Every structure is written in C-alpha cells, then in structure tokens.
Amino acid sequence: MLSYKMPQADKNPGEYELGESVLSEPAKGNIIELTAFNDEARENPHRKLKNLRETAPAMRDDATKVWMISRYDDVRGLVNDTTMLRSPHAAEEGSISRRFAQLNDGEGPQSILFMDDPDHSRVRKPLAKALYKRIQSMKTEIEELIDSVIDSCPANGTFDLMKDVAVPVPILVIAHILGVDESRLGEFRNWSEAAILSLNPVRTAEQTAQMEAGNEALRHYFGELLEKRRREPCDDLISDMAAHQKNGGEMSNAELLTNLAGLLIGGNLTTTDLIGNGLWLLLTHPLQLQKLRSDRSLTGPAVDEILRFESPVASTSRTLPNDSEVAGCPMKGTQTVFCSLHSANRDPDIFEEPDQFDITRPKKAHVAFGGGQHLCIGAPLARIEARRVLERLLDRYDTIELAQDEIIWRQLPFFRGIEELQIRVS
Numbered sequence: 001m002l003s004y005k006m007p008q009a010d011k012n013p014g015e016y017e018l019g020e021s022v023l024s025e026p027a028k029g030n031i032i033e034l035t036a037f038n039d040e041a042r043e044n045p046h047r048k049l050k051n052l053r054e055t056a057p058a059m060r061d062d063a064t065k066v067w068m069i070s071r072y073d074d075v076r077g078l079v080n081d082t083t084m085l086r087s088p089h090a091a092e093e094g095s096i097s098r099r100f101a102q103l104n105d106g107e108g109p110q111s112i113l114f115m116d117d118p119d120h121s122r123v124r125k126p127l128a129k130a131l132y133k134r135i136q137s138m139k140t141e142i143e144e145l146i147d148s149v150i151d152s153c154p155a156n157g158t159f160d161l162m163k164d165v166a167v168p169v170p171i172l173v174i175a176h177i178l179g180v181d182e183s184r185l186g187e188f189r190n191w192s193e194a195a196i197l198s199l200n201p202v203r204t205a206e207q208t209a210q211m212e213a214g215n216e217a218l219r220h221y222f223g224e225l226l227e228k229r230r231r232e233p234c235d236d237l238i239s240d241m242a243a244h245q246k247n248g249g250e251m252s253n254a255e256l257l258t259n260l261a262g263l264l265i266g267g268n269l270t271t272t273d274l275i276g277n278g279l280w281l282l283l284t285h286p287l288q289l290q291k292l293r294s295d296r297s298l299t300g301p302a303v304d305e306i307l308r309f310e311s312p313v314a315s316t317s318r319t320l321p322n323d324s325e326v327a328g329c330p331m332k333g334t335q336t337v338f339c340s341l342h343s344a345n346r347d348p349d350i351f352e353e354p355d356q357f358d359i360t361r362p363k364k365a366h367v368a369f370g371g372g373q374h375l376c377i378g379a380p381l382a383r384i385e386a387r388r389v390l391e392r393l394l395d396r397y398d399t400i401e402l403a404q405d406e407i408i409w410r411q412l413p414f415f416r417g418i419e420e421l422q423i424r425v426s
C-alpha cells in the first residue's frame with residue numbers, strides 16, 4: 001500500500017537548506033506502485049494519483065531516486081521550462097534515469113527525446129519541420145490509407161479493433177510518410193513491432209532478442225533507403241532528410257537513423273493506444289458516442305478529451321540543472337522529476353469534474369503530449385489518425401458495441417493501453 005505523509009512545514013521560509021525538504025519529512029512513496037506493474041494502478045491509476053495530488057504533490061521515491069510531481073501547474077511549469085535537462089547523463093547517480101543512460105552507453109546517439117541543447121535543437125528542428133510539411137502535404141493520402149484499413153474490416157460481426165485497426169494504422173501511415181517500399185511493408189511491420197519492445201523494461205530474453213533483431217533490421221533498411229534516396233530522391237521524408245544533409249544541415253547518419261527509428265518507437269504504440277482507449281471510452285459512454293454521431297464537428301474535441309482522460313503516456317521527466325524549489329519542495333540540481341501527465345490531466349483546479357468523460361467540455365490545454373522544447377513532434381499526426389479512424393468507423397457502421405465483458409490493460413509501466421478490444425459491428 002502507498003502511504004503518504006501530509007506536508008507539514010516545521011521551519012519558517014528562508015530557514016531551509018537547499019536539498020532539505022520543506023516537509024518535516026519529505027513525502028515518500030514508490031513510483032512503480034503508480035504504474036501498470038501494480039494491479040490496482042494497472043486497472044485504474046487515477047484513484048492513487050488523486051490521493052497523491054491531494055496529499056503529496058511532490059513525492060520522493062528513494063528506491064528509484066526520482067520525484068513524482070502530480071499537480072497540473074507544477075507539471076506544466078516543468079515541461080515548459082527550457083532550462084530543464086533531458087539527457088539521462090545529467091541525472092543523479094543511481095537514479096533510474098541515470099541507469100537508463102548507462103544501459104544505452106555505447107549504443108550510438110540518443111533520440112531527441114534524450115538530448116539537450118544545442119544538439120536537441122540541431123536535430124529536432126529540421127526533423128520536425130520536414131515531418132510537419134509531410135503531414136500537411138500527405139493528409140489526403142494518410143486518410144485514404146486509414147479508410148482502406150477500416151474498409152477491409154468485416155462489414156458485420158465481431159473483430160478485434162486493436163489487431164485489425166489500432167495496431168496497423170500508425171505503422172502503415174509512418175511507413176508511407178517515410179517512404180518505405182511497398183514490397184517491404186510486411187517486414188517493416190514486423191521490425192516496428194519488435195522495436196517497440198524497447199519500451200518494456202521486463203522483456204523476456206526471447207523478446208530482447210526479437211527487439212535487437214528488429215532494431216538492427218530497421219537500421220540496416222533505413223541506411224539502405226537513405227543511400228538510395230541520396231541517389232534518386234523521392235516524394236518522402238527520408239528524401240527530405242537526405243536533402244537536409246546534402247544542403248549542409250549538420251546531422252550525422254547515425255543521428256538521423258536513430259531518430260527515424262525514434263518516430264516509430266515514439267509514435268506507434270502511443271497512437272495505437274489513443275485509438276484503442278478512445279473507442280473503448282466512447283463505447284462505455286453511450287451518451288458521448290451519440291453526441292458524436294449526431295455532431296461530427298465534435299470529432300476533434302473528442303480526440304482531445306480521450307487524450308486528457310486516458311492519456312497513452314503516463315509521465316515524462318526532466319532533470320534539474322541547479323538546486324531549486326519545485327512544488328514547494330527544495331530539490332537539488334541533478335535530481336529528476338517525473339511529471340505525471342495522467343494526474344495533471346485530471347487536476348480539478350484546471351478541469352471541472354475531471355473524472356467525467358465529456359467530449360463537449362470547454363477547451364483547455366491538456367499535457368498528454370508533454371510540452372516546451374520536447375513537446376511531442378507527432379502530435380498533429382496522432383490527432384489526424386485518431387480523428388479519421390473515428391470518422392470512418394462511424395461512417396461505415398450504424399452500430400458498434402463492445403463484444404467483451406472485461407478489458408485487460410497492458411502491463412507496461414508509463415504507458416496506458418488496452419491489449420484487445422473485441423467489437424460487434426453492423
């Protein structure tokens with residue numbers, strides 16, 4: 001069981017040493033108990049997070065040597081703060097963030113998610129610019145691709161939405177944007193699914209071998225494709241990045257290959273979960289589904305409410321460059337704060353009746369995509385994909401119902417998604 005100490009100041013402001021908590025004892029807890037590794041949190045993380053927000057907005061976990069921050073204003077302030085660091089090398093010795101860096105030492109450059117300036121901007125800016133341009137210029141093709149996936153589902157009967165729609169859509173879309181050859185799509189799908197096993201810290205030995213083989217195959221294939229596009233540019237993102245390098249853009253091949261793979265690792269599972277969580281929420285809130293059916297202009301707001309209510313990514317992190325105070329607690333430079341996006345998105349100080357799923361709620365910025373310099377670069381793409389899936393499903397089927405009694409949430413810490421979603425359609 002988690003137990004927290006209520007914050008209780010025992011000194012006057014100004015009497016604290018940095019690194020010493022304002023609390024008579026810092027609120028302590030275990031962040032792993034807030035993830036899908038814990039049965040209760042896997043089923044529903046929001047009850048525990050509500051308790052945390054109310055009693056320990058900055059909680060220290062001595063085992064993993066990180067803080068958990070749970071109130072919206074604190075989370076928003078941290079993710080938007082451009083002085084914060086992201087590189088695991090900047091993190092406290094012995095913390096899980098630092099151990100992560102050591103695990104990956106010698107593996108070549110990091111993805112932009114784990115870079116700091118000036119390297120972060122040098123790599124992120126051209127990649128994001130090219131991706132946004134591609135998303136805009138390919139919007140119609142992306143939508144057609146999604147339609148074709150949904151149109152190949154049964155016209156009536158029962159099927160697993162995860163397997164038949166939510167998993168293939170993001171993979172096929174990113175393959176198209178990147179410029180993966182049609183003839184290699186099957187392999188690309190297998191490699192992509194293997195590569196995202198890197199998000200699972202408790203892989204079996206067999207899964208680790210599968211992941212390593214997938215990563216290696218992807219790297220090799222992207223390397224080959226890059227060479228090919230240098231010789232003969234095509235209308236795709238890999239050609240855009242080859243042109244960036246040719247025009248003097250400072251980005252090594254290794255940085256480019258890591259970050260192309262990063263688009264799959266950062267984007268596939270998360271978008272799959274947005275689609276899966278979204279359909280599950282609508283099917284379990286029939287009034288909301290009915291509202292959406294009768295007013296399609298609510299599709300965009302519905303996607304953002306899904307992102308707020310069951311965010312696919314549970315938390316993100318930042319490392320403090322200097323001693324400073326966060327959420328009322330003095331903290332030391334090098335200490336890492338985990339920002340609970342799940343908790344911030346249910347903070348009643350920002351969202352009225354936060355535990356109500358309401359696609360018509362007044363627009364307020366959630367933090368499902370993080371923020372600041374590291375704001376998710378795939379956010380516009382994820383939104384387009386989820387909107388189109390919802391639109392096409394509602395166009396194609398007059399009725400959609402849940403065809404399973406119980407939902408099984410995936411046992412993957414720091415993410416939230418459903419393993420299987422059987423639906424009955426007609």
Ligand code: HEM
Binds near residue numbers: 264266270274313378
């Ligand atoms: C619903 C879908 C998605 C969710 C919920 C999501 C969430 C996130 C979050 C929380 C971050 C960290 C932001 C921060 O620390 O402030 C992030 C970063 C990132 N995401 Fe996404 N993401 C999604 C889809 C995608 C897609 C489709 C792509 C690629 C096509 C993508 C690529 C990335 C990359 C490359 C980063 C690192 C950005 C940086 O550090 O500069 N994501 N995402």
